Amino acid sequence: MNEHSFIFVPEKLRIRDENKELAIRETALKMLVEQGFDGMSMQKLATAAGVSPATLYIYYKNREDMLNQLFTHVHETFAEVALKNFSPEMSLEQGLWIQWKNRARFITEYPNYFKFFELFRNSPQIDHCKVNMAAFKQSMQLFVKNAIERKELKKMETEVFWSVAYGTFYSLMKFHVQEKSMMNKKFKVTDAIMKQTLKMVVKALKQ
Amino acid sequence: MNEHSFIFVPEKLRIRDENKELAIRETALKMLVEQGFDGMSMQKLATAAGVSPATLYIYYKNREDMLNQLFTHVHETFAEVALKNFSPEMSLEQGLWIQWKNRARFITEYPNYFKFFELFRNSPQIDHCKVNMAAFKQSMQLFVKNAIERKELKKMETEVFWSVAYGTFYSLMKFHVQEKSMMNKKFKVTDAIMKQTLKMVVKALKQ
DNA sequence: AATATAAATGAATGTTCATTCACTTAAAAG
DNA sequence: CTTTTAAGTGAATGAACATTCATTTATATT
Numbered sequence: 001m002n003e004h005s006f007i008f009v010p011e012k013l014r015i016r017d018e019n020k021e022l023a024i025r026e027t028a029l030k031m032l033v034e035q036g037f038d039g040m041s042m043q044k045l046a047t048a049a050g051v052s053p054a055t056l057y058i059y060y061k062n063r064e065d066m067l068n069q070l071f072t073h074v075h076e077t078f079a080e081v082a083l084k085n086f087s088p089e090m091s092l093e094q095g096l097w098i099q100w101k102n103r104a105r106f107i108t109e110y111p112n113y114f115k116f117f118e119l120f121r122n123s124p125q126i127d128h129c130k131v132n133m134a135a136f137k138q139s140m141q142l143f144v145k146n147a148i149e150r151k152e153l154k155k156m157e158t159e160v161f162w163s164v165a166y167g168t169f170y171s172l173m174k175f176h177v178q179e180k181s182m183m184n185k186k187f188k189v190t191d192a193i194m195k196q197t198l199k200m201v202v203k204a205l206k207q
Numbered sequence: 208m209n210e211h212s213f214i215f216v217p218e219k220l221r222i223r224d225e226n227k228e229l230a231i232r233e234t235a236l237k238m239l240v241e242q243g244f245d246g247m248s249m250q251k252l253a254t255a256a257g258v259s260p261a262t263l264y265i266y267y268k269n270r271e272d273m274l275n276q277l278f279t280h281v282h283e284t285f286a287e288v289a290l291k292n293f294s295p296e297m298s299l300e301q302g303l304w305i306q307w308k309n310r311a312r313f314i315t316e317y318p319n320y321f322k323f324f325e326l327f328r329n330s331p332q333i334d335h336c337k338v339n340m341a342a343f344k345q346s347m348q349l350f351v352k353n354a355i356e357r358k359e360l361k362k363m364e365t366e367v368f369w370s371v372a373y374g375t376f377y378s379l380m381k382f383h384v385q386e387k388s389m390m391n392k393k394f395k396v397t398d399a400i401m402k403q404t405l406k407m408v409v410k411a412l413k414q
Numbered sequence: 415a416a417t418a419t420a421a422a423t424g425a426a427t428g429t430t431c432a433t434t435c436a437c438t439t440a441a442a443a444g
Numbered sequence: 445c446t447t448t449t450a451a452g453t454g455a456a457t458g459a460a461c462a463t464t465c466a467t468t469t470a471t472a473t474t
Contacts, residue, residue: 014439014442014451014452015440015441015450016450016451016452017451017452020452035331035332036244036331037245037330038244041430042431043432052453053432053433053454054452055452057432057433058452063433118329119329122322122381123243123326124241125243137389156403157394157400158390159379159382159388159389159394160379162389163375163378163404164375164404164408166378167375167377167379168370168378169370170374170378171369171370171378172366172370175366182369183366187364187366193364197371200411201411204407204408204411221420221422221469221470221471222470222471223420224421227422248460248461248462249462249463250460258422258423259422259424261422261423261463261464262423264462264463265421
């Protein structure tokens with residue numbers, strides 16, 4: 001001990017392998033999306049990710065905690081991307097277009113994130129309340145308020161607005177990520193289809 | 208053996224307890240909806256339904272078969288209700304209204320069926336192809352064809368139509384069955400809300 | 415009442431599960 | 445080079461899992 005020891009704050013003497021953390025997360029998502037809930041056990045995940053089962057418990061308190069953290073991570077990443085280049089001051093059409101494009105890019109780039117999100121969205125074991133959406137909600141509410149003032153949007157319940165403006169979009173994207181869509185062939189959401197659908201939605205929402 | 212024995216087809220000498228089958232199904236649905244995939248094990252289900260675990264294997268080949276049969280049952284019941292009083296000759300607005308009403312009634316009456324359906328819809332372990340939707344699809348396609356001919360509907364991809372006409376509706380109903388909706392209060396889909404939303408959707412779909 | 419047969423069962427089986435723990439390894443700081 | 449500390453591990457544990465099987469039970473027919 002030297003004279004500085006009493007203010008010495010020990011630094012980390014061995015740093016976590018961040019590749020390992022990433023590997024665990026991506027492998028877990030892949031297993032969950034491809035094989036469902038029962039398909040992902042801690043031991044199978046550990047083997048597939050190339051780590052010891054015990055290592056998982058360094059990163060996560062237990063299985064439930066892991067699932068919650070996975071969901072939170074996916075949700076936060078998604079929310080962040082969704083609002084990129086978006087401002088609540090935009091017109092309804094422009095604001096929706098930006099958000100649709102952001103989301104579509106994300107879903108196409110990381111389909112597993114979307115599939116995982118959809119898989120767990122209605123799942124009772126996820127603690128939805130823990131996910132912080134305050135900033136997201138606030139931004140959206142301002143956007144809606146502005147659109148109503150500009151007469152681009154009828155007065156309606158938030159849930160009705162959401163269903164028309166986003167329910168439609170997500171339904172479309174679900175077809176996009178499916179192997180086979182309604183007509184037994186692969187369906188791709190192109191820019192043209194998105195634009196066409198957006199026009200319809202904007203028309204529906206206008207007074 | 209008497210002279211008739213060679214044409215004797217043995218009849219059932221003990222009849223399956225149909226209450227038992229119903230109890231198993233409803234208990235399984237309840238457990239799955241409330242506790243998710245991991246929450247329902249064969250032993251816990253047997254105990255909760257008041258039967259022996261071995262009894263489950265009289266009704267179902269194995270766990271996977273049980274889940275598939277549950278899904279198929281729910282899906283078929285739902286499809287049947289959805290088309291009640293519906294005819295492909297109806298106008299777009301009337302036809303959609305009937306179907307929305309049918310579905311809303313069903314979802315409100317049997318929320319577990321809907322929650323189960325949503326829980327498993329994206330689940331990889333369900334063999335979706337086994338569900339026969341031929342008649343359903345045919346009826347819907349004729350409905351769409353008629354609407355286009357009457358100029359009530361723009362020409363568009365089936366998936367786009369479905370997303371606008373039903374994606375919106377299902378999004379609304381998801382809020383309906385949730386404990387707390389977007390605004391942290393209970394949201395109920397009333398007839399007025401359905402009518403308002405339908406008007407918007409019909410407007411969007413019209414040329 | 416006796417018979418035949420499928421429904422229904424409780425206990426048992428081997429497997430896989432989540433989780434733990436005594437231990438080893440890596441690397442920053444002295 | 446030594447010390448310190450957290451990262452990382454392989455093997456082990458008991459609980460819960462899906463499934464089976466030798467029996468028992470209920471009932472339509474004879």
